Amino acid sequence: xxxxxxxxxxxxxxxxxxxxxxxxxxxxxxxxxxxxxxxxxxxxxxxxxxxxxxxxxxxxxxxxxxxxxxxxxxxxxxxxxxxxxxxxxxxxxxxxxxxxxxxxxxxxxxxxxxxxxxxxxxxxxxxxxxxxxxxxxxxxxxxxxxxxxxxxxxxxxxxxxxxxxxxxxxxxxxxxxxxxxxxxxxxxxxxxxxxxxxxxxx
Numbered sequence: 001x002x003x004x005x006x007x008x009x010x011x012x013x014x015x016x017x018x019x020x021x022x023x024x025x026x027x028x029x030x031x032x033x034x035x036x037x038x039x040x041x042x043x044x045x046x047x048x049x050x051x052x053x054x055x056x057x058x059x060x061x062x063x064x065x066x067x068x069x070x071x072x073x074x075x076x077x078x079x080x081x082x083x084x085x086x087x088x089x090x091x092x093x094x095x096x097x098x099x100x101x102x103x104x105x106x107x108x109x110x111x112x113x114x115x116x117x118x119x120x121x122x123x124x125x126x127x128x129x130x131x132x133x134x135x136x137x138x139x140x141x142x143x144x145x146x147x148x149x150x151x152x153x154x155x156x157x158x159x160x161x162x163x164x165x166x167x168x169x170x171x172x173x174x175x176x177x178x179x180x181x182x183x184x185x186x187x188x189x190x191x192x193x194x195x196x197x198x199x200x201x202x
Contacts, residue, residue: 002035002037002155002156003037003058003059003155003156003157004037004038004039004056004057004059005037005038005039005057005058005059005060005061005155005157006039006041006053006054006056006057006060006061007025007028007038007039007041007061007063007148007152008021008025008041008043008050008053008060008061008062008063009021009022009023009024009025009026009042009043009062009063009064010022010043010045010062010063010064010099011044011045011064012045013044013170013174013176013179014129014130015127015128015129015131016123016124016125016126016127016128016131016132016133016134017065017121017123017124017125017126017133017134017137018065018123018126019065019132019133019176020063020065020121020123020133020140020141020144021043021062021064021065022042022043022044022170023133023138023141023176024119024141024144024145024148025040025041025042025063025169026042026170026175026176027142027145028040028148028164029164029166029168029169030164030166032145032159032164033159033160033162033164033165034157034159034160034164034165035157038152038157039056039057039168040164040165040168041168042168042169042170043099044170045098047098047101047102048098048101048105050102051102051105051106051109054102054106054111054113055106055109055111057113058113058114058115059113059115059116059155060113060115060117061119061148061151061152062083062099062116062117062118063119063120063121063144064099064118064119064120065120065121065122065123065126065137066086066118066121066122067122067123068086068122069122070122071122072122072123072124072134072136072137073121073122073124073136073137073139073140074121074122075119075120075121075122075140075143076121076122077117077118077119077120077147078117078118078120079117079118080115080116083116083117083118084100084103084104086118086120103116117148117151119144119147121137123137124136124137132176132179132180133176133180
């Protein structure tokens with residue numbers, strides 16, 4: 001029997017490379033179609049709100065920016081029982097602890113997917129509010145998707161003809177092209193705060 005698979009991207013696109021996971025599912029959904037047993041979802045920073053999606057899945061593939069302590073841009077795959085520990089180790093933002101809690105809660109309630117795959121990328125830059133992916137990390141989107149496709153193939157799942165389902169992505173205004181191309185220059189937009197609240201002498 002073909003399993004039901006949730007392909008999930010998590011992270012915060014507002015903090016540069018923190019958006020890696022979200023951008024992976026965005027690309028995947030825009031370029032690849034699957035049958036009804038595969039859901040491609042932008043999970044953002046939703047945390048426990050993702051529990052119902054895990055309940056429906058036999059397998060979970062997660063894209064995320066993860067601090068493995070490796071060279072920037074490195075992809076590392078973690079599977080099954082090792083996934084929860086990597087989701088919480090060296091956390092970069094609240095979403096990682098939040099998703100570790102999601103997995104733990106799903107396990108406690110008896111409906112965590114049996115198969116877990118984490119495809120993580122070591123970030124280059126996080127401390128850039130409003131910034132997009134750095135080139136080194138953006139270049140790892142397609143290789144990360146290739147890994148996911150290999151894992152899906154191992155489960156007997158292959159793409160089908162037709163357009164991908166983008167209904168579970170974020171609002172079009174924060175999709176990568178609109179978000180990154182629309183960012184004002186440093187001359188036009190302060191990167192450190194709202195100039196209206198700076199002292200005149202600053």
